[in-house]
Amino acid sequence: MKRSPIDTEKSARGITRRGLFLGGLQVSFAALLVGRMRFMQVDQTEEYRTLAEENRIKFQLIPPARGMIHDRNGKLIAGNEQNYRIVLVREDAGDPAKVLKRLRKIVWIEDEEIARILSEMKRRSSFVPVTVADRVAWEDVAEVAINAPVLPGITPEVGLSRIYPRASDFAHVVGYVGPVSDYDLGKLEDPDPLLQIPRFQIGKSGVEAKLELSLRGSAGTREVEVNAVGREMRELGREDGQAGDNIQLTIDADLQAYVQARMAGESAAAVVMDTQTGDILAIGSTPSFDPNKFVRGISGPDYKALLDDPYRPLAAKPAQGTYPPGSTFKMMTALAALEEGVIGVDEIVKCIGYIEVRNRRFHCWKRAGHGKVDLVKGLRESCDVYYYEIAQRVGIDKIAAMARRFGLGEQPDLPLSAVADGLIPDKAWKREARGAEWVIGDSLNAGIGQGFVLTSPLQLAVMTARVATGQAISARLVRAINGVEQPILNDGPLGIGQANLEIVRQGMYEVVNAKRGTAGRSRIVAEGLRMSGKTGTSQVRNITKAERARGVTRNEDLPWNRRDHALFVCYAPAEAPRYAVSVVVEHGGGGSTVAAPIARDILLQTIYEGEPPIEAYPSSQRGTIRSRQREIEELLSRPPAERFADRNDQA
Incomplete structure (x- = not known):
């Protein structure tokens, strides 16, 4: 049936109105998009540049060198030695259990230790490194570095570990240090961020514990560039921390x-x-x-022998x-x-x-x-x-x-x-x-x-x-303390x-x-x-x-x-x-x-x-x-x- 001219004119006017409405919507959307793009690119340039940089750049704490302890004549009682270790960051690893399985083809890790590592990772934030192996040989560190692409989240590090050259002579006076435990953290209302560093050592007894804050020092910072898989590409900046105080005892x-x-x-x-x-x-x-x-981590039998000795060597x-x-x-x-x-x-x-x-x-x-x-x-x-x-x-x-x-x-x-x-x-x-x-x-x-x-x-x-x-x-x-007579x-x-x-x-x-x-x-x-x-x-x-x-x-x-x-x-x-x-x-x-x-x-x-x-x-x-x-x-x-x-x- 042939439409009348009047119906045709009405239909055309309806289409025109819808077209104008849709066109207006498109123009408005385009204007809004252009405005948003301008806002993000011009007004929020610095904010988004910072976010992008944070995806590319990581800031790390640098643990300070622990202060040394000497006798009255300057002989070393407690010092520091280099220590190679391997750490794992959960958020970079994907599947930590799978990564650890690959790692132990290079550095052997006992099943019980793997269970401990996975348990510790659950208790800590995903970005906090957890120590997987300590006191690792340089050859193993080098092999881990070579295989880094298939070991996401794994990083070899070099740090300092405490050493007591006079061993048992000063055990009851100087005491000893050990890794920060959950018990240690639980005693503090506002823990020093340093204490989150993997295997960071603090004083557990003796002078090491009583003068902990003085001996610990303050952390430095390190700025590094990483690639898409989190591998470090280069160091962009570093600010060294302050080493702990050096203590001189009165003991000969x-x-x-x-x-x-x-x-x-x-x-x-x-x-x-x-x-x-x-x-x-x-x-x-x-x-x-x-x-x-x-x-270094005393064995169960050695510790039991000390506890069971009637002469009480730990006292x-x-x-x-x-x-x-x-x-x-x-x-x-x-x-x-x-x-x-x-x-x-x-x-x-x-x-x-x-x-x-x-x-x-x-x-x-x-x-x-x-x-x-x-x-x-x-x-x-x-x-x-x-x-x-x-x-x-x-x-x-x-x-x-x-x-x-x-x-x-x-x-x-x-x-x-x-x-x-x-x-x-x-x-x-x-x-x-x-x-x-x-x-x-x-x-x-x-x-x-x-x-x-x-x-x-x-x-x-x-x-x-x-x-x-x-x-x-x-x-x-x-x-x-630091040469100042007490x-x-x-x-x-x-x-x-x-x-x-x-x-x-x-x-x-x-x-x-x-x-x-x-x-x-x-x-x-x-x-x-x-x-x-x-x-x-x-x-x-x-x-x-x-x-x-x-x-x-x-x-x-x-x-x-x-x-x-x-x-x-x-x-x-x-x-x-x-x-x-x-x-x-x-x-x-x-x-x-x-x-x-x-x-x-x-x-x-x-x-x-x-x-x-x-x-x-x-x-x-x-x-x-x-x-x-x-x-x-x-x-x-x-x-x-x-x-x-x-x-x-x-x-």
Whole structure:
């Protein structure tokens, strides 16, 4: 049917309107597109250029070199060595498991290690590198680099790893470093980005841990260009970080090695302190361990052997260990009584082998008793009954106050792990800690360094230095930081009567140099170098009435862990004190027979800055001393890591 002209005209007008509408839409869309393109290309040029650059350029943190640790003479104790490792970035790898499977055709990786790596990658951000292999040979690194196109996300790196050239000699002082763990990160509110770097090492114990922030340094940055698969093409820029501070300790490395060797075969601790400056010249703990094993990753069997050893090689005994000080505490009881005026220097106390208080006998170590005893004889022959008597008179609170003035019961401020406070009890302490009142028997036991009293070898060294000088000198372990000398801590005179100090010093002199002194066999005969000291033997078991009746069992007849601890403190020269030494031998038996000879040898080694002349020793002992010196010399001739590889070979 033929359309009319009117219908044709209406249809044309409709098509024209739709055409105009669609045309308008197209023009509007084109205008919008042109405007958007102009906005992106002109107005947002810098933003999109930055985004493009970020796809092509990566910024990486550069770990700083960890600060080095030296002894007082500049000998290296803790340093850094180059370490080749291989890392994997999950976001660049695609399928990490497949990449690791290819990688281990070049560098062998155990199945358990692969499982650990994949688990760690899930816990970390996809862009954070995870260490796949550490301490890799250069040949393996080169082969990994050659095969980079088929190992996406894999990068060989060279970094620095901690090394301890003196090995076991400083294990308990310097400590060791290890990779950052989730536990480490969990303790921090705002972790340093450095801690996200794969296998970044931080201090785990000792000086390494306590001075971590100083030793760590600050990170640098590296700008690198990468291709489409993430492979580095070139370095565009670098800003080096700041290395950690270099620390110089007060310790003499050679003396420290000698102390360790002299105590070999014992579970023992020794501290050597300069009485003028407070410098710790040596702080030994035996047996020891090789801290390098912890840096590299100690094996399960090796770690179990350390944990199971009854001699506790992992314990830093000088600072962490606390022991009843035994008779080395008697100087504190004597000074408290003298200062309070409750006993005179020449006043006599009769010792018949025991004292009876409230129907209980408190025994002297000498069963037959010491007879008539004054203060000097009480120290010289270590009469317990004398100190029972004066402890009753002066009371525990005065004894405790005196002990604290000499550094006991207070935590030394040193950068060491778990430094012990010790315990100097008084009436208030027992009421609060034990919920009981103080009784007279507590005072008697405390008066001879037993009962609740606990001290560390480090505290005993400070005490001895203060007795020798009358000064409130404090221990110092860090001599300098980046060459800047650290302050000597001395709060001046202790405020103790000079006459009272002198009478106690006389008693200590006679302990070593008088005919009936308990440490007479450990005297020094070199002119001008005579030693003053005090023996101590602290019980670790109760002696029953029945055992006393039949005769107290000798230490050597008891199992090792039930024997008494042996202690000795000393200083020299007696006339002008320069060095103080404390020695504790766990379950060593008698302080006079075990601890005193060790302390005497260490003191002479310190004074002579090396092996002392044989003439410094009593003539009757020189043959034995020569043999001991040769044994120690042979031990010190071995590489540090091999000296104490097996504790059973140390004797």
